[in-house]
Amino acid sequence: MGKVAKGGVPLYLMRRTRCPLVEALRRYAGKGLVPFHTPGHLQGRAAPPVLRRWWGRAVFTADLTEVPGLDDLHAPSGVIRRAEELAAELAGAAHTFFLVNGSTAGIQAVLLSAAGQGEKVILPRTVHRAVVAALVLGGAEPVFLPVHRLEDFAIPLPSPAAAYRDALVQHREARALFAVYPDYYGIAVDLEAVAAVAHSRNLPLIVDAAHGVLFGRHPGMPPGAVGCGADAAVESVHKRAGALTQAAWLHLQGDRLSPVRVQGALQLLTTSSPSYLLLASLDAARQQLAASGALLCRRMIELAAYARAELARFPEVRLLSVPEGYRLDPTRLVLNFKGVGVSGFAAAKVMRRYGVVAEMADFVNVVLLLHPGHRVRDMKALVRAVGAVLAQHPTSPGERMTPPPFPGAPPRRLSPREAWLAPARSVPLPQAVGCVSAEMVAPAPPGVPVLLPGEEVTGEVVAYLRAVSAAGVSVHGAQDPKLKTLCVVR
Numbered sequence: 001m002g003k004v005a006k007g008g009v010p011l012y013l014m015r016r017t018r019c020p021l022v023e024a025l026r027r028y029a030g031k032g033l034v035p036f037h038t039p040g041h042l043q044g045r046a047a048p049p050v051l052r053r054w055w056g057r058a059v060f061t062a063d064l065t066e067v068p069g070l071d072d073l074h075a076p077s078g079v080i081r082r083a084e085e086l087a088a089e090l091a092g093a094a095h096t097f098f099l100v101n102g103s104t105a106g107i108q109a110v111l112l113s114a115a116g117q118g119e120k121v122i123l124p125r126t127v128h129r130a131v132v133a134a135l136v137l138g139g140a141e142p143v144f145l146p147v148h149r150l151e152d153f154a155i156p157l158p159s160p161a162a163a164y165r166d167a168l169v170q171h172r173e174a175r176a177l178f179a180v181y182p183d184y185y186g187i188a189v190d191l192e193a194v195a196a197v198a199h200s201r202n203l204p205l206i207v208d209a210a211h212g213v214l215f216g217r218h219p220g221m222p223p224g225a226v227g228c229g230a231d232a233a234v235e236s237v238h239k240r241a242g243a244l245t246q247a248a249w250l251h252l253q254g255d256r257l258s259p260v261r262v263q264g265a266l267q268l269l270t271t272s273s274p275s276y277l278l279l280a281s282l283d284a285a286r287q288q289l290a291a292s293g294a295l296l297c298r299r300m301i302e303l304a305a306y307a308r309a310e311l312a313r314f315p316e317v318r319l320l321s322v323p324e325g326y327r328l329d330p331t332r333l334v335l336n337f338k339g340v341g342v343s344g345f346a347a348a349k350v351m352r353r354y355g356v357v358a359e360m361a362d363f364v365n366v367v368l369l370l371h372p373g374h375r376v377r378d379m380k381a382l383v384r385a386v387g388a389v390l391a392q393h394p395t396s397p398g399e400r401m402t403p404p405p406f407p408g409a410p411p412r413r414l415s416p417r418e419a420w421l422a423p424a425r426s427v428p429l430p431q432a433v434g435c436v437s438a439e440m441v442a443p444a445p446p447g448v449p450v451l452l453p454g455e456e457v458t459g460e461v462v463a464y465l466r467a468v469s470a471a472g473v474s475v476h477g478a479q480d481p482k483l484k485t486l487c488v489v490r
Contacts, residue, residue: 016086016089016090016287016290016291017287017290017291018086018287019083019280019283019284019287020079020082020083020086020283021070021071021079021080021082021083021276021279021280021283022280022283022284022287023079024069024070024071024078024079025062025064025070025276025280026062027069028064028067028069028070029043029061029062029064037065037067038065038273039063039064039065041060041063043057043060043061043063043064044057044059044060044061047060059277062276062277062280063275063276063277064276065273065276070276073098073100073270073274073279074267074270074272074274080098080279083098083279083282083283083286084096084097084098084249086283086286086287086290087249087251087282087286088251090286090289090290091224091226091233091251092224092226092227092253093226093233093251093252093253094252094253094254094259095251095252095253095259096249096250096251096252097249097250097252097262097263097266098247098249098279098282099234099247099248099249099250099266099270100246100247100270100271100274100275100278100279101246101269101270101271102236102238102246102247102248103130103208103210103234103235103236103248104128104130104133105248105266105269105270106234106248106249106250106266107128107130107131107134107206107208107234108130108131108133108134108137108265108269109250109262109265109266109268109269110206110232110234110250110257110262110265111131111134111135111138111140111176111178111206112134112137112138112265112268112269113257113258113261113262113264113265114175114176114204114206114232114257115138115140115175115176116138116139116140117138117139117140117417118139118140118141118415119140119141119173119174119175120140120141120142120143120171120173120174120175121135121140121141121142121143121174121175121176121177121178122143122145122164122167122168122171122174122176122177122178123142123143123144123145123177123178123179124144124145124147124156124158124159124178124179124180125144125145125146125147125156125408125409126147126156126158126180126183126448127178127180127208127448127449128180128208128210128446128447128448129440129442129444129447129448129449129476129477130208130447131178131208132416132440132442132449132452132453132477133440135415135416135417136416136417136420136453137417138417139415139417140175141415142412142416142452143167143170143171143174144409145159145163145164145167146159146163147406147408147409149405149406150187150322150323152318152336152338153185153318153320153334153336153338153364153365154338154362154363154364154365154403154405154406155183155185155187155320155365156183156406156448157187157322157323157326158179158180158181158182158183158187158188158189158326159179159189160189160190160193160194160325161189161190161193161194161196161197164177164194164197164198165197168197168201172201174201174203175203176198176203176204176205176206177194177197177198177203177204177205177206178205178206178207178208179191179194179205179206179207179208179230180207180208181207181208181209181212181215181225181228181230181233182209182211182212182215182222182327182328182329183211183446184211184360184367184445184446184448185320185332185334185365185367186211186320186328186329186331186332186334186367187320187322187326187327187328187329188212188215188222188326188327188328188329189325189326190325190326190327191207191223191225191228191229191230192223192228192229195228195229195230196229198231199229202256203256204231204232204254204256204257205229205230205231205232206230206231206232206257207225207230207232207233207234208234209224209225209230209233209234209235210234210235210236210239210248211236211239211240211329212224212225212233212235212329213235213236213237213239213240213241213289214240214241214293214297214300214329214331215329217289217293217294217296217297218293218294218297218298218301220297220298220301220330221297221301221329221330221331222327222329225251226251226253230251230253231252231253231254231256231257232250232251232252232257232262233250233251234248234249234250234251235248235249235250235251236248237249237281237282237285237286238281239369240331240369240371241285241288241289242281242284242285242288242372243278243281243282243284243285244277244278244281246275246278247278247279247281247282247285248282249282250262250266296372297331299372300330300331300370300371300372300374301330301331303370303374303375303376303378303379304330304331304332304333304370305330306376306379307333307370307379307382307383308333310379310380310383311333311335311382311383311386313383314386314387314390316337316339316340316390317335317336317337317339317340317386317389317390318335318336318338318339319333319334319335319336320333320334320335320336320365331369331370332367332368332369332370333367333368333370333382334365334366334367334368335347335365335366335367335368335386336364336365337364337365337366337389338364338403340389340390340393341393342389342393343361343363343364343403343471344361344362344363344364344365344366345361345362345363345471345472345473346393347361347366347386347389347393348361348366350385350388350389350392350393351366351382351385351386351388351389353388354381354384354385354388355381355385356368356381356382356385359445360445360446362403362446363403363404363467363471364403368382404463404464404467405460405464406450406464407450407458407460407461407464408460409455410451410455410456410457410458410460410461411455411456411458412452412454412455412456413436413454413455413456414436414453414454414489415454416440416452416453416454417453418454419436419437419438419452419453419454419455419489420438420439420453420454422438422489422490423489423490424438424439424487424488424489424490425487425488425490426479426480426485426486426487426488427485427486427488428484428485428486429462429465429466429483429484429485429486430462432457432462432486432488433457433458433459433462434456434457435456435457435486435488435489436454436455436456436457436488436489437451437452437453437454437455437456437457437486437487437488437489438453438487438488438489439451439453439477439478439479439486439487440452440453440476440477440478441465441475441477441478441483441486442475442476442477443468443473443474443475443476444473444474444475444476447476449477450464450465450468451465457486457488465483466483468483469482469483469484
């Protein structure tokens with residue numbers, strides 16, 4: 001039996017339930033010290049009155065900087081380091097880095113450390129725009145895998161292990177493999193099989209697990225990325241596990257990636273004034289996952305099952321299921337309105353009028369995330385909102401929504417970095433066909449680029465971007481967010 005502390009509690013369990021950074025912040029705030037340092041709100045005394053009345057003083061007393069006793073994110077040796085070690089222990093990782101610039105910074109740091117100028121990385125075409133930014137910053141060459149779709153839902157499927165294996169035959173000099181686990185729709189590839197492909201060549205597998213922080217926390221969930229063999233896994237803790245927006249962490253294991261080099265890349269990309277509120281929220285979220293993660297996941301799974309059963313009364317609305325070889329996040333609902341003859345955008349708009357706000361919508365789907373704070377009454381509100389969509393958009397016989405197909409990868413003429421740095425000009429969107437894009441165009445959410453710097457603008461891409469613009473979808477990366485023009489290489 002392991003060592004026990006006073007009261008008979010196992011030491012490992014007591015350690016997991018501690019919050020070293022949160023506890024240090026509370027102790028410091030209670031000392032009554034007179035600050036002559038940043039931040040300028042002076043622990044709330046000089047905060048804007050409108051915020052002080054709304055938030056109270058407590059949040060400002062914890063919004064501190066690198067004062068003695070609170071450690072330093074860029075060179076952790078005290079409470080931040082202990083908090084990161086506890087997070088690594090929970091994940092089964094060798095090293096964990098707290099991130100205050102979101103998963104974006106973690107993804108970029110690992111890619112910068114894994115592949116340099118001109119070196120190849122094998123990855124899905126449907127990566128987040130953060131990956132494209134890393135390719136621009138570091139100069140790595142992307143080798144994109146073929147895109148396969150779940151046609152009725154108009155969803156690109158994550159690339160399976162066989163696709164990586166085939167790509168490695170053609171690109172034996174590749175330096176790393178990159179996977180998304182799960183994607184925005186909650187679809188999870190067989191990550192263990194992908195890891196086996198990478199490790200058969202002694203290559204690191206880097207995983208964007210931004211939406212997978214709850215994986216591995218309950219038998220009903222898919223396994224966690226680290227447990228599947230990922231050498232690096234980046235998880236957005238704020239998305240599903242209760243941390244504040246922008247808070248994430250990066251796990252490393254094995255010897256295929258250098259923790260020192262990854263930390264150096266993080267120092268290049270991370271603010272020199274990290275928010276202690278974000279850091280504390282990571283520490284607290286880790287403690288909650290350690291103490292009750294399985295229970296919270298079980299409740300969400302049960303609520304999702306209840307919602308699915310109730311939504312079955314609407315046969316026109318399909319719920320996402322996945323083909324063999326994939327798993328689905330059971331705490332995420334993807335509602336398909338193709339059979340109703342209404343777009344996901346229009347359905348989400350009606351649902352908002354009935355008090356239900358979705359995570360995202362696309363041309364035929366609405367995506368909803370369940371969280372630990374949801375209750376049965378929230379599921380009932382969701383079902384009522386879906387019923388309102390059908391009442392306002394009665395289905396005619398044979399009527400179906402036909403979404404524009406997500407374009408395949410255009411021909412690549414330059415590397416993303418070369419195109420980003422090249423002289424450029426703006427041209428009307430229809431006239432951009434045949435030109436080389438100098439910018440990234442990524443409808444958001446989900447933030448998957450339709451066009452990358454260095455890719456040739458095709459008629460298929462222009463048609464899709466026109467549909468995106470007509471639907472009023474927000475676009476990231478483009479200089480002209482209304483997509484009347486496109487920035488192309490001169």
